[in-house]
Amino acid sequence: MAFYDGMFKAFGLEQWCGEGNSDAPLSMADLLAKASGKGADGPIFPFPSLDNLNKSCGNLSQTRDLTKGIEDGFLAAKPALKSVLDPLTQPLSWMLDSALWAFAAIPWFIMIPVLVAVAWFASRSKGVTIFVAFSILLLAFVDHYDVAMQTLSIIFVCTGISVLLGVPIGIAMSKSDKLERVLVPILDLLQTLPTFVYLIPLIFLFSVTESKLYGIAIILYAIVPVVRLTNLGIRLVDQDVIEAANAFGMSSSQKLTKVELPLALPNIMAGVNQTIMMSLAMVVIASLVSAPGLGVNVLRGIRNLELGVGIVAGIGIVLLAVILDRVSKAALQRVDMTHVKH
Amino acid sequence: MSNEPKVRLRGLYKIFGTDGQAALEHVKAGMGKDELLAKHHHVLGLQDINVDMQAGEITVVMGLSGSGKSTLIRHLNRLIDPTAGEILVDGEDVMQLSKSGLRAIRQNKMSMVFQKFALLPHRTIAQNAAMPLVVRGVEEKTWRAEAMKWLERVGLSGYENHYPAQLSGGMQQRVGIARALTANTDIMLMDEAFSALDPLIRTDMQDLLLELQEELHKTIVFITHDLDEALKLADHLVILKDGAVVQQGEPQGILLNPKDPYIEDFVSDINRARVLRVRSVMGPLKEGVSYEGDVQAGDNLESLIAISGGETGKTYRVLEGETVVGQLDMLDLVKALVPRISSAPSEAL
Ligand SMILES: Nc1ncnc2c1ncn2[C@@H]1O[C@H](COP(=O)(O)OP(=O)(O)OP(=O)(O)O)[C@@H](O)[C@H]1O
Ligand SMILES: [Mg+2]
Numbered sequence: 001m002a003f004y005d006g007m008f009k010a011f012g013l014e015q016w017c018g019e020g021n022s023d024a025p026l027s028m029a030d031l032l033a034k035a036s037g038k039g040a041d042g043p044i045f046p047f048p049s050l051d052n053l054n055k056s057c058g059n060l061s062q063t064r065d066l067t068k069g070i071e072d073g074f075l076a077a078k079p080a081l082k083s084v085l086d087p088l089t090q091p092l093s094w095m096l097d098s099a100l101w102a103f104a105a106i107p108w109f110i111m112i113p114v115l116v117a118v119a120w121f122a123s124r125s126k127g128v129t130i131f132v133a134f135s136i137l138l139l140a141f142v143d144h145y146d147v148a149m150q151t152l153s154i155i156f157v158c159t160g161i162s163v164l165l166g167v168p169i170g171i172a173m174s175k176s177d178k179l180e181r182v183l184v185p186i187l188d189l190l191q192t193l194p195t196f197v198y199l200i201p202l203i204f205l206f207s208v209t210e211s212k213l214y215g216i217a218i219i220l221y222a223i224v225p226v227v228r229l230t231n232l233g234i235r236l237v238d239q240d241v242i243e244a245a246n247a248f249g250m251s252s253s254q255k256l257t258k259v260e261l262p263l264a265l266p267n268i269m270a271g272v273n274q275t276i277m278m279s280l281a282m283v284v285i286a287s288l289v290s291a292p293g294l295g296v297n298v299l300r301g302i303r304n305l306e307l308g309v310g311i312v313a314g315i316g317i318v319l320l321a322v323i324l325d326r327v328s329k330a331a332l333q334r335v336d337m338t339h340v341k342h
Numbered sequence: 343m344s345n346e347p348k349v350r351l352r353g354l355y356k357i358f359g360t361d362g363q364a365a366l367e368h369v370k371a372g373m374g375k376d377e378l379l380a381k382h383h384h385v386l387g388l389q390d391i392n393v394d395m396q397a398g399e400i401t402v403v404m405g406l407s408g409s410g411k412s413t414l415i416r417h418l419n420r421l422i423d424p425t426a427g428e429i430l431v432d433g434e435d436v437m438q439l440s441k442s443g444l445r446a447i448r449q450n451k452m453s454m455v456f457q458k459f460a461l462l463p464h465r466t467i468a469q470n471a472a473m474p475l476v477v478r479g480v481e482e483k484t485w486r487a488e489a490m491k492w493l494e495r496v497g498l499s500g501y502e503n504h505y506p507a508q509l510s511g512g513m514q515q516r517v518g519i520a521r522a523l524t525a526n527t528d529i530m531l532m533d534e535a536f537s538a539l540d541p542l543i544r545t546d547m548q549d550l551l552l553e554l555q556e557e558l559h560k561t562i563v564f565i566t567h568d569l570d571e572a573l574k575l576a577d578h579l580v581i582l583k584d585g586a587v588v589q590q591g592e593p594q595g596i597l598l599n600p601k602d603p604y605i606e607d608f609v610s611d612i613n614r615a616r617v618l619r620v621r622s623v624m625g626p627l628k629e630g631v632s633y634e635g636d637v638q639a640g641d642n643l644e645s646l647i648a649i650s651g652g653e654t655g656k657t658y659r660v661l662e663g664e665t666v667v668g669q670l671d672m673l674d675l676v677k678a679l680v681p682r683i684s685s686a687p688s689e690a691l
Contacts, residue, residue: 244460247419248474248525249449258476262464 002055003046017057074204081205089212092219095157096211100292103153108145112136119323123330131326135319144294144316151283151293151320158215158279162223163272169223170230170268171256180231191224195285203289214286221282225274233267234260269332276324284317294320346433347394348561349418349529354391354427356413356585359384362425375584387413388585391427395578397528398559400551402572402593404608405582411565412457414582415531418563419452420444431529449478453525455535457565459514461506467493467517468502474525485524492520495550497543511538519547523554532564536571548574569608573597573617581605594622598678610681615644623678624660624668631669633659639667643675 008017046052050063103111112133119132139148173180190198199217206213237260245259261268287295294313301310357365357378365384375386388410395401403411416422417429420436429436431451439447453474461470469476472489493499496516506514515538522530536544548571555562566572572579572593579593581604589601597618600606621639634656637646650656650672660668 238460238463240456240458240460241462243421244454244456244462244473247421247448247452247454247456247531248477249445249447250477251445254477259462263462 002052004048004053004056008057013057017059074201078204085205089206089216092157092161092215093210093212095161096154096215099153099157100150100211103149104146108140111149112140119327123327124334125330128326128330132323135323139316139319142312144297144312147292147294147297147313148316148320151280151295151317154214154218154283154286154291154293155276155279155320155324158218158222158283159272159276161215162219162275162279163226165219166223166226166271166275167230167268170227170271171234171261173227173231174234174260183227187224187228190220195221195282196288199285199289208290211291214283214289214291217286217289218279218282218291222275222279225278226268226271229267229271229274230264233264233271236267237263266332266336269328269335273325273328273332276328277321280317280321280324347430348397348432349395349563350428350430350433351391351393351414351417352428352430354414354417354429355389355425356387356410356417356422357384357425358387366425386585387422388417388424391587393580393587393590395561395563397561398555399577400555400562400564400575401578401580402564402566402576403580403582404566404569404572406567409582410585411567411582412533413585415454415533415563415565418529418531419448419454449474451527452529452531453522453527454531455515455518455522455533457534457537459506459511459518459538461514461517461521463506466503466505467498467509470506470517471502471520471524473521474527488524488526489520492523493517495523496520496547512540512543515539516543516547527560529561530563532562534565534567537566537568544571551575569612570617573612581608594619598622606681613644614679614681615647616642618643618678620646620660620670621662621667623674624670625674627659627666627669631657633657633669635659636661637670638662643679646670646672646675 008014050061050066053060054062106114115136116129116133120129123129136145136148139145169183173183195217198220202213202217206216241259241263242255245255250258283291283293284295284298287293287299294316297313298310298317300306301308301313355366355369356362357369359365359382362384365378365382365386368378368382369386369389373381378384378386391414393401403414405411413422417424418431418436420429420439424437431447436444436447462473465473468486468489471493472485475485475488490499490502493502496519498513498516498520501509501513506517509517515535519532519535522532522535536547539547551562552575554560564572564575566575576593578590579596580590581588581596583602583604589596589605594617596605597609597614600609619639620637620641620643623643624639634650635658637649637658637660639660639662646658650658654672654676656672658670658672659666660670
């Protein structure tokens with residue numbers, strides 16, 4: 001006898017309920033209760049949840065039917081979604097794979113000087129460049145060069161794509177209030193959702209062996225700041241200057257390239273900096289879904305309780321984070337100085 | 343010079359707010375600026391503006407802060423769209439222009455100097471001055487030469503590779519002036535173009551403008567709230583108050599016959615002897631008068647006082663070039679120096 005039997009009787013629904021009563025599957029809770037030898041009575045006044053009502057009326061679904069329904073629905077939609085998304089995202093897999101391959105194939109004695117040179121040209125700061133050289137050499141010295149390069153190559157690809165997509169989206173957003181109203185909640189959602197949550201649908205859609213799976217996860221997470229700050233940067237451009245551009249008859253594209261983008265550049269660069277940092281954060285989590293790199297070692301540390309491995313990889317990540325942050329901030333500062341001398 | 347005005351504003355209204363058309367009805371029914379703001383939360387920018395600007399003349403628009411001068415000048419190149427009314431440039435209705443037509447007019451017919459300079463902060467002074475030419479797609483060699491020429495004219499040679507933020511406010515304003523001159527358009531719109539300049543450079547710039555005007559005969563719309571400047575530059579003076587024209591016409595005429603206490607108050611503080619010209623106060627030639635000497639119609643009264651040594655009994659013969667055009671009684675001159683106040687000073691605005 002379950003608690004809500006009386007209620008269904010009172011409504012005269014006994015008949016309807018009874019039909020499916022016998023074949024209602026046992027819920028996990030029931031099984032556990034049976035195993036521990038207690039009756040399935042539960043509390044005196046159980047909450048009228050789906051599972052509890054189901055005990056009195058077999059025709060009502062249980063909660064696990066709901067989750068199963070969602071899963072079935074998702075699986076039913078999967079072929080259609082896949083046929084659209086797969087070709088669209090395939091280039092991402094190729095890019096990630098070839099970047100990983102290239103970073104691994106180029107010998108260290110070429111790669112390290114190249115990276116240091118990039119740091120110099122981006123930042124033009126001696127301190128930052130020396131720090132970059134020191135960090136990479138240190139990582140290589142403790143045999144973490146390969147994994148660090150894997151992480152770095154994924155970040156390069158994902159940041160590049162985020163900027164390539166994010167800046168145009170941000171520009172479009174700054175030109176249309178309607179689009180901004182639509183996109184802001186989506187960006188909020190992407191930024192507030194715990195990163196694990198949107199790994200779930202992605203795992204269903206793409207196989208874990210494909211690199212685009214983690215690529216998409218990283219890009220979705222990291223693209224937000226560059227979109228936001230591009231939009232903001234363009235909207236913040238001094239209206240008086242825009243007015244002057246109009247008064248001398250600039251076309252929209254001239255205004256964009258000669259006035260708005262250059263003046264928004266410091267903000268856009270700040271967005272790029274954040275995008276880089278967020279892809280780094282995500283690439284570590286993405287090792288859960290087969291992203292190679294330092295994150296794998298951290299994961300090993302957690303799974304196998306290999307404390308030392310985890311900590312060394314963790315320090316490697318911190319070093320990479322500081323390098324990327326310093327270099328991009330120094331580049332931002334340089335842009336700030338030459339473009340808006342105040 | 344043809345009789346067709348270069349720029350014509352007809353029945354121009356501008357009301358700032360969400361529903362300008364509804365507010366326009368109230369304004370046409372006689373509601374004032376303050377009442378409109380209090381009752382309907384709309385700002386009356388301009389009301390019933392009818393001004394003709396002749397080719398080759400300097401039209402000066404004057405008024406206190408907030409009287410709608412910047413709003414008015416922005417209508418000419420449609421940086422602001424009117425709530426009602428017509429804007430005709432060379433007989434063509436600017437409101438009917440397509441997007442590209444409007445851009446063409448802005449590129450080739452009008453240039454503008456901004457009250458707040460509005461220079462591109464990421465471009466050098468030379469690039470800023472050359473902006474109108476760059477927009478038109480002129481090649482670098484040409485635009486650089488033009489920009490350098492005008493930068494030199496406004497006294498900024500040597501600064502061409504600096505950035506705007508490295509210049510003082512007055513220097514930035516001169517870059518803005520150079521930019522408008524580089525555009526070399528028929529019509530120049532100058533919104534308080536000289537107000538950030540120190541008195542010496544300001545006089546220089548005024549002289550430069552008049553000098554250029556001798557050569558180039560542009561149609562200039564000049565905004566200022568300095569009456570001395572207005573009187574020095576204006577061929578046609580328009581006085582705005584609360585978005586409406588209170589008086590317009592030839593500046594000396596306005597000075598001698600102010601129509602409104604507001605204008606009387608405006609004109610009461612200036613040095614009339616320096617501004618008024620002999621032409622404005624002379625009378626017709628009379629028989630049997632002996633003259634102390636000859637003076638030019640274009641001389642100001644100050645110079646005449648100096649010549650006469652301050653004696654009020656004298657009479658001079660007035661020449662316009664070589665021809666005799668009238669006579670000037672020193673007594674009339676002295677009378678003209680006293681502002682005519684029709685209302686008690688306390689009533690004046
Ligand atoms: N975009 C706008 N929205 C609402 N009201 C405006 C706007 N622009 C101007 N106004 C109003 O229009 C009136 C005239 O402004 P305008 O800038 O033309 O004054 P101005 O004569 O140029 O003053 P100043 O000498 O201080 O430059 C003011 O009352 C102002 O509040
Ligand atoms: Mg103004």
